[in-house]
Every structure is written in C-alpha cells, then in structure tokens.
Amino acid sequence: MTERKKTQPKGATDDRPNLANLRRELDAVDREILAAISRRGEISKQIGIAKRADDVAIYDAAREAEVLAQATGNNPGPLSDHAVRAVFRELISGTRALQLPIRVAYLGPEFTFSHLAAIERFGQSAVLVPVSTISAVFEEVERSQVQFGVVPMENSTDGRVSDTLDCFSRAEVKICGELPLRIHHCLLGVGNREQIRTVYSKPQPLSQCRNWLAKHLPKATLAEVGSTAAAAKAAKDDHAAAAIASRQAGIHYELPCIVPNIEDNPDNITRFAIINDCAGPITGNDKTTLMFEIVHEPGALADAMAIFKRNDLNMTWIESFPIPGHRGRYLFFVEFVGHCDEPPAGRAIAALTKRSLRLEVLGSYAQTEAVG
Numbered sequence: 001m002t003e004r005k006k007t008q009p010k011g012a013t014d015d016r017p018n019l020a021n022l023r024r025e026l027d028a029v030d031r032e033i034l035a036a037i038s039r040r041g042e043i044s045k046q047i048g049i050a051k052r053a054d055d056v057a058i059y060d061a062a063r064e065a066e067v068l069a070q071a072t073g074n075n076p077g078p079l080s081d082h083a084v085r086a087v088f089r090e091l092i093s094g095t096r097a098l099q100l101p102i103r104v105a106y107l108g109p110e111f112t113f114s115h116l117a118a119i120e121r122f123g124q125s126a127v128l129v130p131v132s133t134i135s136a137v138f139e140e141v142e143r144s145q146v147q148f149g150v151v152p153m154e155n156s157t158d159g160r161v162s163d164t165l166d167c168f169s170r171a172e173v174k175i176c177g178e179l180p181l182r183i184h185h186c187l188l189g190v191g192n193r194e195q196i197r198t199v200y201s202k203p204q205p206l207s208q209c210r211n212w213l214a215k216h217l218p219k220a221t222l223a224e225v226g227s228t229a230a231a232a233k234a235a236k237d238d239h240a241a242a243a244i245a246s247r248q249a250g251i252h253y254e255l256p257c258i259v260p261n262i263e264d265n266p267d268n269i270t271r272f273a274i275i276n277d278c279a280g281p282i283t284g285n286d287k288t289t290l291m292f293e294i295v296h297e298p299g300a301l302a303d304a305m306a307i308f309k310r311n312d313l314n315m316t317w318i319e320s321f322p323i324p325g326h327r328g329r330y331l332f333f334v335e336f337v338g339h340c341d342e343p344p345a346g347r348a349i350a351a352l353t354k355r356s357l358r359l360e361v362l363g364s365y366a367q368t369e370a371v372g
Contacts, residue, residue: 041095058100059148062366071088085371103129105148106130106131107133107152108227134167141173141275148275150272151164155269157208157264158208173275175289176363185209186245186257188258190235191240195239198238199243201243206244209263228245285367287336287367288361288364292304294357304352331358349361
C-alpha cells in the first residue's frame with residue numbers, strides 16, 4: 001500500500017523559508033559588505049598618506065588590538081567572537097597592505113605554531129617568510145630583509161625558549177609586541193588509534209603531551225623531528241604512524257584529527273615576541289623587558305630586585321640565562337608592568353644600570369590577552 005502524499009488545507013500557507021529568496025537576500029548583503037570593505041580600503045589608503053606625512057609607523061599594534069576588541073565587543077551574534085575576530089583580522093591585514101606591504105619572518109615551515117602566531121598577529125595579507133631557525137628570524141630583522149619577526153619566548157608548560165634568549169643576548173633588535181597563543185595539540189593520522197606504533201613531533205609538543213601519550217599510547221615510539229609540519233608529513237601515508245601538530249596542519253596535509261586537544265595542560269600557552277628595530281609607543285597598558293648582567297657577589301641579585309619594589313613596578317617574568325663561553329656568568333631577563341619612557345620605569349632602569357655590568361632595554365610593548 002503506497003503512502004498518500006499529504007496536502008495542505010485550502011488557503012493554508014507554507015511557513016518554511018524560501019531558499020531562493022534567502023539566497024537573493026544574502027547576495028544583496030554580500031554586495032553591501034563589499035561596498036563597505038572597499039570604502040574601508042579607501043579610508044585606509046588616506047590614513048597611510050597621513051601617517052607618512054607625520055612620520056608615524058604604518059603598523060600600530062595597539063590600534064589594531066583596539067579595533068579587534070571593538071569588533072568582538074559589539075558582536076550581537078549569531079557569529080562567535082572567534083569568527084568575528086578572524087574576519088576583522090584579515091580585513092585589517094588587507095587594508096594595512098594598501099598602506100605598506102609588511103614582511104614578517106617566522107620559524108617555519110608553514111603551519112607550525114610560529115606560523116599560526118604570525119597569521120594571528122599580522123593576517124595573511126602580510127608577506128610571511130618562513131626560515132629554518134630562530135637565529136635566522138633575528139638575522140632577517142637585523143639585516144632589514146623583513147620589518148618584523150615572530151619568535152617563541154616561553155611556554156606555560158616547558159618554560160623559557162633558550163634559543164630565543166641566546167639570540168637576544170647577541171642581536172640588536174627590540175621587542176615591539178607580544179602574542180600569547182593558546183596551543184592545542186592534536187593527534188593526527190590516516191589510521192586509527194589502535195594501529196599507531198610511532199608518534200612524530202618536535203620535542204616540545206611531545207613534552208607537553210607526555211602524560212596523555214603515556215596513558216593512551218604507552219607502547220608507541222616517540223620520534224622527534226624538526227617541526228610539527230615535518231611530523232605531519234612523516235605520518236601522512238603511514239597507518240601505523242601519527243603526528244602531534246595543530247588542527248590547521250592536519251587540514252593542510254589532509255590528515256584526519258584522531259584525537260583533539262591532547263595537551264596535558266588545558267591552559268597551554270606559548271608567548272611569542274614580535275621583534276623589530278624599535279620599541280612600541282606608550283599605550284597606558286604596557287610591559288617592558290630588560291636584559292642585564294650584575295656582579296657575581298652575595299646579595300647582588302637581591303639588591304637589583306629591590307629596585308623594582310622601590311619604584312612600585314610589578315615584575316611579571318624573570319629568567320636567568322648562562323652566558324655562552326663564560327662559565328659562572330649569567331644574564332637576567334626581567335619583565336615588568338610599565339613603559340620604559342614612563343618616570344617609574346626610567347628611575348628603575350637608571351638605578352639598575354649603576355649596579356649592572358651590562359643592561360639593555362629589549363623593548364616596551366602593549367600587554368596582550370591570550371588568543372586562540
């Protein structure tokens with residue numbers, strides 16, 4: 001017996017949305033968006049002319065952060081704040097490129113977390129230049145091959161990034177910004193979890209996921225490679241292998257995500273430094289990083305730290321770093337709230353300089369909330 005087709009009562013209306021009408025409405029909205037984007041581009045070009053006339057830097061991290069905050073703060077939905085931020089980030093990147101194309105070096109290859117940090121800060125309309133080492137990022141900036149570099153400085157699980165601190169001890173660059181990026185590691189592979197015998201990744205992701213790996217893949221061999229992108233390539237065609245990398249790397253290399261977010265610390269954050277040849281301007285919400293060496297005698301470090309207390313400066317980070325080739329000598333990296341051009345910071349830096357064998361202001365920059 002065939003089912004009879006249900007018919008609506010005479011005079012009744014169909015309340016279902018009409019797809020054709022909705023698409024026409026969407027097309028009209030898209031034209032409005034395009035017109036607004038074009039208008040934004042024209043205004044941005046005029047801003048670029050005004051900046052050059054006033055000798056003002058094209059890239060203004062604090063202003064861009066303000067625009068993103070306004071966009072998410074005014075977001076009525078239904079799009080998520082994350083989606084709105086991504087749209088406006090690329091809009092800012094594209095219109096900034098009309099003022100001046102920006103080149104940015106980062107620790108490559110593509111789809112490493114350094115690459116994702118560069119995209120998050122500068123957008124994909126910037127020219128993003130992958131290099132093979134952290135020292136090469138510093139060299140690109142020092143030689144003016146790029147305007148900016150993106151380097152990892154510390155991780156909430158593994159602590160400082162020694163290669164970056166070593167480069168700061170030798171290079172003449174400044175920190176002009178920071179980017180705390182939430183790091184989510186995914187187990188990627190073409191097979192299933194039961195088949196996995198080898199897990200590829202950099203030492204840092206393997207360390208940041210060590211408890212999860214010990215619990216869920218105790219018999220798997222952990223193989224260190226040069227980058228998370230290299231890990232994804234190694235696992236691409238091997239059903240017995242997996243990679244620990246970002247979800248974006250999995251999409252790029254066509255590797256399914258077997259298990260997402262396997263990092264042991266759910267608040268796993270890597271803080272990246274944005275480097276160039278000058279410090280950032282005062283924004284009223286800044287931090288400053290110093291690098292100094294003091295005499296090796298009892299109480300010297302305590303006396304140095306007391307300077308920050310006397311000037312009511314809140315320290316947010318301190319690291320000691322052995323000076324290569326000089327056994328027993330250390331550099332100290334200190335970060336505090338405030339800008340180096342503000343009076344309290346100026347007094348502290350002057351007092352600390354008198355007690356130091358060497359002191360350098362690595363930069364002042366706007367404080368940034370974690371993203372990602």
